Each structure stands twice: as structure tokens, then as C-alpha cells.
Amino acid sequence: MQNLGVNVLFEGTTIQRLLEGLLVTAGIAFLSIIIGSLLGIGMGLLRTSQSKTIQFICRLYLEVFRIIPILVWLFIVYFGVPSALDIHLDGEIVAVIVFSLWGAAEMGDIVRGALESLPKHQIESGKAIGLSFWGLYRYVLIPQAVRRMLPGAINLSTRMVKTTSLVVMIGVIDVVKIGQQIIERSVIKVPTASFWVYGLIFILYFIICYPLSKLSKKLEAKWEN
Amino acid sequence: MKNIKKILAVFFSAVILVGILAGCGSKATTETKGEKVAAKSSIEEIKKRGTIKIGVFSDKPPFGFVDANGKNQGFDVFIAKRFAKDLLGDESKVEFVLVEAASRVEFLQANKVDLILANFTVTDERKQKVDFANPYMKVALGVVSPNGTPITSVEQLKGKKLIVNKGTTAETFFTKNYPDIELLKYDQNTEAFEALKDKRGVALAHDNTLLFAWARENTGFNVGIASLGSLDTIAPAVKKGDTELLTWVNAELETLGKENFIHKAYDATLKPAYGESIDPEAVVVEGGKLK
Numbered sequence: 001m002q003n004l005g006v007n008v009l010f011e012g013t014t015i016q017r018l019l020e021g022l023l024v025t026a027g028i029a030f031l032s033i034i035i036g037s038l039l040g041i042g043m044g045l046l047r048t049s050q051s052k053t054i055q056f057i058c059r060l061y062l063e064v065f066r067i068i069p070i071l072v073w074l075f076i077v078y079f080g081v082p083s084a085l086d087i088h089l090d091g092e093i094v095a096v097i098v099f100s101l102w103g104a105a106e107m108g109d110i111v112r113g114a115l116e117s118l119p120k121h122q123i124e125s126g127k128a129i130g131l132s133f134w135g136l137y138r139y140v141l142i143p144q145a146v147r148r149m150l151p152g153a154i155n156l157s158t159r160m161v162k163t164t165s166l167v168v169m170i171g172v173i174d175v176v177k178i179g180q181q182i183i184e185r186s187v188i189k190v191p192t193a194s195f196w197v198y199g200l201i202f203i204l205y206f207i208i209c210y211p212l213s214k215l216s217k218k219l220e221a222k223w224e225n
Numbered sequence: 226m227k228n229i230k231k232i233l234a235v236f237f238s239a240v241i242l243v244g245i246l247a248g249c250g251s252k253a254t255t256e257t258k259g260e261k262v263a264a265k266s267s268i269e270e271i272k273k274r275g276t277i278k279i280g281v282f283s284d285k286p287p288f289g290f291v292d293a294n295g296k297n298q299g300f301d302v303f304i305a306k307r308f309a310k311d312l313l314g315d316e317s318k319v320e321f322v323l324v325e326a327a328s329r330v331e332f333l334q335a336n337k338v339d340l341i342l343a344n345f346t347v348t349d350e351r352k353q354k355v356d357f358a359n360p361y362m363k364v365a366l367g368v369v370s371p372n373g374t375p376i377t378s379v380e381q382l383k384g385k386k387l388i389v390n391k392g393t394t395a396e397t398f399f400t401k402n403y404p405d406i407e408l409l410k411y412d413q414n415t416e417a418f419e420a421l422k423d424k425r426g427v428a429l430a431h432d433n434t435l436l437f438a439w440a441r442e443n444t445g446f447n448v449g450i451a452s453l454g455s456l457d458t459i460a461p462a463v464k465k466g467d468t469e470l471l472t473w474v475n476a477e478l479e480t481l482g483k484e485n486f487i488h489k490a491y492d493a494t495l496k497p498a499y500g501e502s503i504d505p506e507a508v509v510v511e512g513g514k515l516k
Contacts, residue, residue, distance in 0.1 A: 012293030075328075079335040088336070169328055171337065177283070177323075181291040184284040188442045 005192030009200060014182055021175035022204050028095045028172075029161040029208070035096070036103020036160070037153065043104055044111020044145075045137070058108065065105035071166050073098045078170040091172040099160055106156050114149035115141060147223045154216035158209045175201055267463075267470045268312070271339055276320045277312060279305045280338040283323040287438070287498040288344040297321045300494040301342040304361060307486060308340070311477055330354050333464045340470065341462045348457075356465050358474040359513025360458035361487050366395050367433030367507075368450035369421070369440050376428040377449040382406045386426040388417050395430040398454045421446070433507060437499035451507040458510065475513055482512020 009015060047058050065073070078094045081087060089097075118141060126136040168177040179197045186193045271277050281301050282289030289299040302321070309319035322338045329345060332338045333355050346364070347357050368387075370376040388409045389395040399406055409426045411417040418439060421429040429436075433451055440446045463470045481487065491505045499508075 013295050014293055017295050075331065079328075079331040079337070082335045082337070169325055171322055171324065171332070173283070173323055178291075181284045185286055185290050185292065188438065 005190050005196045008182060008186045008190050008193045009196055011186075017178050018175060018182075018200065018204070021173060021178035022208075024092070024172065025161070025164050025174045025176075026208055028092060028099060028164050028167065028174075029157075031096050032099030032103050033157045033160055035100040037107050039100065039104035040107020041111055041142075043108025044115060047108055047112035048115050062105045062109055065102050070098065070102055070163055071169060073102070074166060074170050091167065091170045094170060095164065095167045095172055099164065103156065103160055107153065110149045110152040110156065111145065113152070114145035117148055118144055147220070150216050150220060154212055157212050161208055161212075162205070175204060267339065267467050268473060271470075272313065275313070276318045277309050277340065278320045278322050278338045279308070280322045280324040280329060280332050280341040280343055281305060282326075282343045285344060287494050289342075291323075298494070300362075300490055301344060303490040303494050304487070305340075305342045307481065307490075308342075308474070308477060311480075312473070329462075333462060336464065339463070340474070344459055345462050346457050347460050351462075354465060355462040356467065356471050357460040357462050358471055359478050360460040360510045360515065361478060361513070362459040362508060363456045363510050363515065364459065365433055365452040365456050365507070366398055366430055366450075366454040367436040367448045368428050368430045368453065369436045369446055369448045370428035371421075371424075372445050372447055374427060375447060375449045379403060379406075379450070379453070382428065385428075388420050388426040388429040390414065390417050390431060393431065394454065394457075395432075399430065402454075418443075434499075437503050437508075441498060441500040447502065451504060456515070458515065478513035482514075485511060487511050 009018075043058060043061075046054055049055060049058075074094065077098055078089070078091060081089070122140055122144065123136065126140040131139065165174060165176045167174055179201045183194045183197050281297060281299070283291050283297070285299075287299050289297065289301045292298045305319055305321070306316040310316040322332065324332050324338070324341065324343050326343070329341050329343055330351065333341055341355070344362075345351075345357075347360065351357070368376055368379075368382075376382060382403070383405055384407075386407045386409050387399065388411065389399060391410045391412055396408065396410065399408055409420060411420060414431075414435075417429055417431070420426060422443075428449070430453075433448065433453075436448045440448050461474050463474065487509045488505055488511065491509050495508065496503075496505075
């Protein structure tokens with residue numbers, strides 16, 4: 001019988017393992033996006049602070065994460081920290097920490113950009129009607145800024161989902177790695193295995209990322225009015 | 226002016242950061258040195274934990290791979306299970322840590338694994354970072370040729386075209402030792418093998434283990450010269466300075482040699498991939514000693 005390449009996907013527990021890998025990928029990505037966004041909003045507010053010291057520290061933090069590749073961060077936290085401090089963290093936890101910190105840095109910049117793009121008269125009008133500092137942010141600035149930062153934030157989120165494939169270097173088995181295991185196991189007998197496995201992984205990533213773009217479109221349309 | 230200030234600020238931040246990181250790095254090395262002096266017994270620690278953490282490959286069949294049911298399999302895994310059985314009394318008491326080729330050294334240095342059994346070739350550069358036990362496997366060059374016109378000795382190649390991959394040990398070996406053999410060089414493995422099938426050369430030289438597996442799947446070809454050139458050995462590795470575990474592994478390999486265990490591992494895992502016609506002696510090292 002002709003051995004169809006697609007059959008690789010249905011051997012043993014292959015599908016189940018790919019879905020488990022997807023769960024790892026999605027879990028790390030979404031936890032990091034949530035933590036990173038929360039921290040990032042704080043960062044963004046700090047970035048608009050008048051204090052030069054705070055601005056410098058925030059700027060340094062952002063540049064550090066922007067300049068040093070995420071892979072290097074994963075290595076520093078996973079391999080470097082244990083040998084320096086004797087603290088052992090699971091690869092998954094390390095991944096969430098690194099991706100959250102990265103998310104916070106980039107999200108902070110997006111929030112700052114959105115806040116600074118608001119016309120100055122918004123702040124002045126808010127102050128004029130007697131709003132407190134927090135009231136000004138709560139009722140005037142943040143609602144408007146959120147709308148402006150949405151495209152950037154969604155873009156960052158999908159980037160974070162895709163970058164999670166680096167975690168394999170610190171021993172976390174994600175959906176891409178499981179895919180490679182399946183391909184390498186079967187490639188001599190089924191040369192087309194990679195096509196089918198990567199095809200499925202493509203669809204799985206699409207399933208994660210597409211709802212994000214959809215959500216952003218919906219929110220943008222809703223807030224348009 | 227403002228721009229220059231900004232650039233300077235970023236530059237100095239970068240310098241400070243590099244300093245901090247370098248500081249962490251040097252701290253790490255001094256502490257590992259400190260650990261060496263006051264090292265707790267590594268074997269006792271493994272026994273207390275109840276499992277030995279062994280780093281293996283998950284996508285390099287037939288050495289270490291994951292089968293259709295998600296179980297670790299392969300030559301290295303077979304040996305790892307036996308190590309666990311002899312150290313802890315049960316072959317299930319091994320925790321397989323799936324490693325990548327590029328970060329095998331780091332997994333050992335950061336105590337993420339006790340032992341690496343991941344087709345780890347012994348090189349001088351790696352010896353400075355990890356401690357290798359005695360070898361259990363060897364690799365050398367091989368030469369594969371069509372069954373109709375077999376090449377069984379290097380002499381037969383003189384004045385003919387030999388296919389090699391650019392940048393491999395095969396290329397350097399033949400350029401250096403047999404300049405009168407004409408080489409056809411390719412970048413990719415697939416291209417080189419296709420060229421052999423198209424008869425652009427009389428034979429193809431590459432790592433012998435790869436050739437065994439390829440010849441097995443491609444009927445009409447045979448590895449006529451199974452072992453050629455300088456031998457590289459493949460050995461288990463432990464963290465630098467972990468002499469206790471290193472001594473145990475070496476003693477274990479010697480004991481296993483008495484019952485020809487590595488040959489059993491070969492029969493169970495490599496033979497199905499390499500086929501009957503290959504002499505296990507070209508690959509297997511028994512008792513940790515090269516003959």
C-alpha cells in the first residue's frame with residue numbers, strides 16, 4: 001500500500017502529544033502576555049514621569065531587553081542564575097519570567113507612545129475640571145490611550161506567541177520541538193513527514209494567533225464610536 | 226548636542242550592563258570552584274533524590290528519539306536505562322532531560338542533569354568544560370558505493386571522482402591524505418546523496434554511522450569501507466570536577482564490557498537502522514577501551 005505522509009500524524013499518541021505541546025506553548029505565551037501587559041501599563045505610566053532618574057531607569061530597562069536577544073535572557077536565567085545563586089527553576093517558569101519581563105519592557109514603550117500621542121489639551125482640560133492625578137489617568141488618559149495602543153499590543157502578543165519556540169533551548173518541550181521529534185523519527189521512511197507535521201503546526205499557531213487579531217479588530221470597531 | 230547626549234547615555238548604560246553581566250559570570254565560576262572543594266557526594270545526592278537525571282536527545286534517531294507513543298528510545302537511552310538500574314536498582318528511576326546539541330555543555334554546568342548521554346563526541350575544546358568518561362562508541366569516515374561497482378579500498382578511488390560534503394571531516398581527510406583523488410563537493414547531504422544516485426561520482430564519503438543508516442534505506446548501495454581516517458569517540462559526560470560519578474561511570478562501563486552489554490544495545494537499537502551487513506565493531510566500544 002502506498003504510505004501516505006499524512007499517516008504520520010495518526011500513529012500512536014502523536015496528535016495528543018502535539019496538542020500537549022500546543023498547551024505548553026499557549027500557556028507560556030498567554031501567562032506572559034497577561035503579566036507583561038499589567039507590568040507594561042505600570043512601566044508606561046512611569047515612563048511619562050517627570051523625574052529624570054525614573055525615566056533613566058525605565059529607559060535602561062527597555063534597552064536592556066531590546067538589545068539582548070531573548071535567547072540570551074533564557075540562558076542567563078535558566079543556566080546562569082542556578083550556578084550563581086543555587087536556585088533551580090523549571091524551564092517553564094523561567095520562560096514565563098523572561099517573556100513577561102520582555103513583554104513589560106515592550107508594552108511599556110507602547111503605552112508611553114500612546115499616552116504621549118494624546119493632545120496636551122486633554123491633560124489641561126482634565127486638570128481644569130478639577131480631576132486628581134489618578135482621576136485624570138483613570139477617566140481621561142488611559143481610556144483614550146488603550147484605543148491607540150491596541151494595534152501595537154496585539155502585534156506584540158502575536159510576536160510573543162511565536163517567539164516561545166525558543167524555549168526548546170532550555171529544555172522545555174513545546175509544539176515545534178514535538179513536531180521535530182515526529183519528523184526526525186519518521187523522515188527516512190516517510191520523506192514527506194515534515195510537510196504534514198509543519199502544516200499541522202502552522203494551523204495550530206494560526207488557531208492561537210488569529211483570535212487575537214480578530215479580537216483587536218472587534219475592539220477597535222467598538223471603540224470607534 | 227541633545228542627540229550626542231542621548232547616544233552617550235545609551236552607550237554608558239550598555240557598558241554598565243555588560244559589567245553587571247560579566248560580574249555575574251565571574252561570580253559563577255568562582256562559586257563553582259568553591260563547590261568543587263566542598264563538593265557533596267554526587268552519587269549520594271542522586272540516591273537521596275531517587276532518580277538520576279540524564280540528558281538525551283529527543284530527535285536524533287537511532288541514538289535518542291521519542292517514539293510514536295511519546296517514549297524515549299534509542300542507543301543512548303538503552304544505555305542510560307541500564308545505568309539507572311545498576312545505580313538505583315530500577316531502570317525506571319531515570320529522569321530523561323531532553324537536550325539540544327547546542328546547549329549540552331550548559332545543562333551539565335548548571336546542574337540541570339547529572340550525566341549527558343547524547344551522542345557527545347569527545348573534543349579538546351569540550352574537555353575544558355566538562356569531564357568525559359571512557360567512550361562507548363566511535364565514529365570514523367565511511368565510503369558508500371553502488372553494489373554493482375563496489376569500492377572496498379581507498380586504492381580503488383585513485384583517479385576517480387569521490388563525492389564529499391563541504392566542511393566535513395571527509396573533505397579535509399581526503400584533501401590532506403589523498404590529493405590525487407578528485408573530489409566533488411556539495412553543501413547539503415541530500416544533494417550529495419542525489420549526486421551519488423546519478424552516478425556523478427563512484428562513491429561518497431561521510432560519517433560512517435550516517436552512511437549505514439542511509440545505505441539501509443537505499444537498496445543497491447553498500448558501505449564498502451566502514452571505517453577510515455582518525456577515530457572520534459563518543460562518551461558520557463559529567464560536570465567538570467564530578468570525579469565521583471565519573472569514576473562510577475567508568476567502572477560501570479568496564480563491568481558492562483564483561484557481559485558485552487554495548488553490543489546488546491547495538492543489536493536492540495542500531496542494528497534495525499544499520500542492517501545486518503555492518504560489523505558492530507566499527508561502531509561499538511566495549512568496556513570503555515578502544516582496541
